[in-house]
Amino acid sequence: MHPVLFEIGSFPLGTYGLLLAIAFFAGTGLAKRQARLDDLNPHGITDLAVAMLISAIVGSKLLMVIVDLINGAPLREVFSFATLRAGGAIHGGIIAATxxxxxxxxxxxxxxxxxxxxxxxxxxxxxxxxxxxGCFSAGCCYGTESHLPWATTFTDPIAHAFSGTPLGIPLHPVQLYNTFANLAVMAVLLLARPKRVFQGQIFALYFLVEGLGRVVTETWRGDVDRGTGWLNWAWLSTGRLTGLGFMMLGLGLWLFWSRRKEATAPLKESR
Incomplete structure (x- = not known):
């Protein structure tokens, strides 16, 4: 809705970039708090989080470029300044960070x-x-046309210029759907943690529920870079394909780690 928060001289402060910075610090803070429950070194968590952040930025942009190339986008557009400014494909970032x-x-x-x-x-x-x-503010990752009471209409030409966001058309606020889905994922993980029975259970559970959430929310995605054409099956978009892959990874880790003898040792209760 507001791609540029404000400008300092000729320098624009993007809402997306600011929210990404907030996301990193908030996520790292929660991770360090969770780490202390198992007597893990919080400074080591910070170092690891920085490395994963850098890899996530590279991975998200790389997957976005790959999908654009597969879909036949011109090289001039794929390797443009707009691509540099765009957030990228989130699951590419998760894959690289993992x-x-x-x-x-x-x-x-x-x-x-x-x-x-x-x-x-x-x-x-x-x-x-x-x-x-941040995606909602920038207009990227937009939804399909909708006439529900909570549909969102974008009007800022900057959103159209950098993300191709349709202007003047009510759309599903799928970015907010994903926000609520990710908050639900976080809640599930935090509630499950005190009841875990093997080490790595919460890690495996993340991929299961994150993948499921993405498969569902893809229903309302409307942006043209979803990568459906190369699959010749409109239902299986890039997001759904990676979501299913995440679910398979989570299930595999769950089965593998739950059967290891050392994994069943009693864990410290949350404090």
Whole structure:
């Protein structure tokens, strides 16, 4: 709704960028709080979060470029300044950040992999929820046409210039749907944590519920970069494909970690 919050001279402060910064600090703060419940080093969590943030930015833009190329977008548009400013494809960021998470902890960061994953993912969900408010402000990741009472009509030409957002047409506020979905994911993870029976359960649960939420909210996505054409099956968009992949990953981790003998050791109760 407001892609540019305000301008300082000729420098515009984008609402999206500001909300992403807030999302990072809020998500990291929650992750550090969760880490303390298992006596994990909060400074190590911060270092890991920074590495995952950088990889998430690169991964989200890389997936966006790949989808654009597959859909036949001109190279001039794909590698334009608008692409640099755009947020990217969120699941590309999650994939890249997850890869960095496993890589860094396998290298030895003084943090146990599964407990660290349990601590991180509620903060990831919170960060996603806030980030989607940035999408709503910028007009990207917009929804299909809707005439429901809560439909949103974008009017700012900046949103159209950088995201192709239709102007003057009531749309599903799918960005807000995703915000509510991510807040629900966070709530599920926080409520499940005191009842977990093996290390890594909350980490695996994140991928299950995040993937399910994305499969559902894709129903109302209307932006042209959803990547449906190359699949020749309109239902299976890029977001749904990655959402299903997340669910499979979560299920696989759940089954694998729950069967490991050391995983069933009693865990400290939340304080």
């Amino acid at each position: 890869a960095v998470f496993f890589w860094k902890l396998r290298k030895g960061q003084g943090l146990p992999l599964r407990l660290t994953g349990d601590a991180l993912v509620p903060g990831v969900a919170l960060g996603q929820a806030i980030g989607r408010l």
